[in-house]
Amino acid sequence: MEHLKRLAVLADGEMAPHPSKTLAGVLRYRSDRVVVAVDRQHDGRDTGDVLGLGHGTPIVRDVAAALEHGPDGVLLATEPTGGVLHPYWRDQILQAAEAGLDVVNGLHTLISGDERIVAAAQRSGARIWDLRTPPVERYRTPLDADGKPIVRVREHRPGTRTVLAVGTDCGIGKMTTMLEIERESAARGLGPxxxxxxxxxxxxxxxxxxxxxxxxxxxxxxxxxxxxxxVREHDLVLVEGQGALNHPRFSAVTLGLLHGTRPDSMILCHDLRRPAIKLMPDWPLPPLKRAIEINEEAARWLWPDGPARVVGVSVITGAVPDEQARAELARITEETGLPATDVLRYGPGPLVDAIMAGPVAS
Amino acid sequence: MEHLKRLAVLADGEMAPHPSKTLAGVLRYRSDRVVVAVDRQHDGRDTGDVLGLGHGTPIVRDVAAALEHGPDGVLLATEPTGGVLHPYWRDQILQAAEAGLDVVNGLHTLISGDERIVAAAQRSGARIWDLRTPPVERYRTPLDADGKPIVRVREHRPGTRTVLAVGTDCGIGKMTTMLEIERESAARGLGPxxxxxxxxxxxxxxxxxxxxxxxxxxxxxxxxxxxxxxVREHDLVLVEGQGALNHPRFSAVTLGLLHGTRPDSMILCHDLRRPAIKLMPDWPLPPLKRAIEINEEAARWLWPDGPARVVGVSVITGAVPDEQARAELARITEETGLPATDVLRYGPGPLVDAIMAGPVAS
Incomplete structure (x- = not known):
């Protein structure tokens, strides 16, 4: 879908009270490819004014109006509860597919399973990009010449750094942290x-x-x-991260990711305003030192002497005043012995420093 | 597939040098439903003589010969490398489906994806039981009356015991251990x-x-x-177990299973002859005390004060003489402070005792 450069972002009902995670992420990091956003509630306004993101992106009321901006695709900026699309959304997507726009969908609910939209796309030549499609073509175990399975774990090139974001919960800044680290390390010429x-x-x-x-x-x-x-091509590899080892629902995802990544260092992400797992108030988050221990311990299960260490903490400080935010970060550094920053407020510099001073593959 | 009571077990090439895991499991625990086994190499013999399992089960050379025993289904007792069925097997399964026999398949490679076999089954009325079909109908998050997702973790009934088998590796006796514990605890009237x-x-x-x-x-x-x-219906729930937390390839499966199970106690399974992960000689198994620590630690991530403890060790002692086997078990008990037994040689009694003396849900 890299060819899509003029996206209409479907975000009906997803701007207030807070932007959906997809909407915020796409407007913050990919607004160069967004020509219009769709939301009945903010029709006629600009995402910069409404959200402080994607300045200059007009908001229109529906797909029909979005077509006037010459989009080449629609991107679904929603994470509906239970993963089921509202009928209104389905209808909007259908109109987009009929108009020949590609559809970019991140839900477990696959658009390619919707017969009417698929038929419309086939007629118009639009393509459907279901990003959550299980990658079944990658489920094969390679065999050697004798037909025996090759289950050798691939090594990382010595001297390289693979970094994984871990967190005390889902939706706690792992993606943003790593994208900010990418931007900063690219600016430093590290070619991440x-x-x-x-x-x-x-x-x-x-x-x-x-x-x-x-x-x-x-x-x-x-x-x-x-x-x-x-890792074969880059000396610094930044792996986004997913879930949390202490998450009652998603720990399987997180451990598989940690063990598949084989990180040399990790960045722990946390949100000061989050006392417990999102939507699960009975599940308090562990103290930061314990969260660090949990992730380092899981790495030691495979690499008892391995280097995998948490080297920094990325903290969402929210709307607290600057002085208080800095005090909180200082407190976290004292508690953990690690650099701490709010990447959106103060930049990811201390984290990049820590990564580059930290462990490398050997 | 509970209605299938006269199975033909397809095991071509799967009897020597060792029976496949599927073949051994089905013959050991379900031979009352097996009327014939298929293997060209041992045509004309009896599985009891060849394997010491399923005494009285004749072996024939192919599906055509198996039909004379009046089977109602074929069961695929193979775990081919890479999950890909040999063309000979496919042909045998096709013949079975044409003859109206149900097909029971445990591979990731689904028989329902094979057009010729599916067509044959449709003509004959045979059904295909692909046990590894992803249970997509269970992937929904329940919603409350307001359409908000319900992500409450379900509690276990107080006083019940949920037991999970964990292990130092895959294929290290978890299923056998739990089936033996089931048999013993049923005999004791515990209604597992x-x-x-x-x-x-x-x-x-x-x-x-x-x-x-x-x-x-x-x-x-x-x-x-x-x-x-x-747990709603039984006071003692035995969960089979899968993989190992220290397995480079399958740790995700194991952690999700552990956290979903919420065990009150765990049984650690180990094989004395296994120095390293199967097929991965560079990955030594942890010492038993460390393996216990790893599994109890993973449980503490969700339940910091929870009871989940390893309460016994199930050991495959292999072919070592009785005296040596008993000495090894005594050594393990000394090392771990836990009862240890080889369930097939000495029965699961000490493990059932430990479970019943161990933690309960509160």
Missing amino acids: AFVATGQIAMMITGRGVPVDAIMSDFVNSVVEDEVCDA | AFVATGQIAMMITGRGVPVDAIMSDFVNSVVEDEVCDA
Whole structure:
């Protein structure tokens, strides 16, 4: 979908009270490819005014109006509860497909399973990009000349750095942290590779692997392949990260990702305003030191003497005043012995410093 | 597939030098439903003589010969490298489907994806039971009346015991251990439920969930549902187990299973002859005390004060003489402080004792 350069972002009802995760991510990091956003509630306004993101992107009320901006695709900026699309959305997507626009979808609910939209796309020549499609073509175990399975874990090139974002919860800044680290390390001439592991970062970077859609038997090996391909070409590989080892629902995803990634260092992500797992108030987040221990311990299960260490903390400080935010970061540094920053407020510099001063593959 | 009571077990080339895992499991625990086995190499013999399992089960050379024994289904007792069926097998299965026999398949490679076999089955009225079919119908998050997702973790009934087999590797006796514990605890009148988590135990028990075929995002929740349904009806729930937390390829499966199960106690399975991960000689198994620590630690990530403890060790002692086997078990008990037994040689009694003396849900 890298050819799509004029996206209409469908975001009906997804701008207030907070922008959906997809909308915020795409407008923050890929607004150069967005020509229009769709939301009845903010029709006629600009995403810069409404959200502080994607300045200059007009908001229109529906797909019909969006067509006047000459889009080449629609991107679904929604994460509906239960993954089921509202009929209104379906109808809007159908209109887009009829008009020949490609459809970029990050939901587990695949648009390619919708017969009417598929038929419309076939008539118009539009393509459907279901980013959460299980990558079944990658589920094969390679065989040697004798037909025996090759189950050798691929090594990382010595001297390279593979970095994984981990977190105390889902939706706690892992993608943003790693994209900011990518930007900063690219500016420093470090030539980083970014490995997207979730649908939003795949929308932003145009590639990656939807880790949570992989059949559990193949999570580790598919991730390993994706990461090792990047390590072959780059000295610094940034792996987005997904879920949390202490998450009652998604820990399987996170452990497979950690073990498939074989990180040399990790960045722990946290949100000061988050006392418990999102939507699960009975599940308090662990203290940061414990979260660090949990992730380093899981790495030691495979690499007892391995270097994998958490080297920095990325903190969402929210709307607290500058002085208080800095005090919180200082407190976290004291508590953990690690550099801490809010990447959107103060930049990712200390994290890049820590990564470059940290472990390398040997 | 519970109605299938006269199975022909397809095991061509799977009897020597060792029986396939599927063949051994089905003959050991479900031979009452097996009327014939198929293997060209041992045509005319009896599985009892060849394998010491399923005494009285004749071996014939092909499906055509098996039909004379009046089977109602064929069961694929093979785990081919890479999951790809040999053309000879495909042809045999096709003949079975043409003859109206149901097909029971535990491979990731689904028979329902084979057009010729499907067409033959449709003509004859045979059904295909692909046990590793991803349970997509269970991938939905329930919504409340307001359309908000319900992500409450279900509790276990107080006073019940949920037991999970964990191990130092795959294929290290978890299923056998739990089936032996089931038999013993049923004999003691404890009314256990058995939750199969892999295809072979599903063949044996007629139900369960293929954990390694679940999309990673849903492993924890699907397992939780399966286990909690059992806990509602039974005071003792035995969960088969899958993989190992220290397995470079399958740790995701194992952690999702552990967190979805919410065990009160665990049984650690090990094979004395196994120095390293199967097929991965560079990955030594952890010492038993460390393996215990790893599994208890992973449980603490969700339940910091929770009871989940390893309460016993199930050891495959192999062909070593009785005296040596007993000495090894005594050494393991000394090392771990836990009862240890070889369930096939000495029975699972000490493990059932330990479970019943161990933690309960509160």
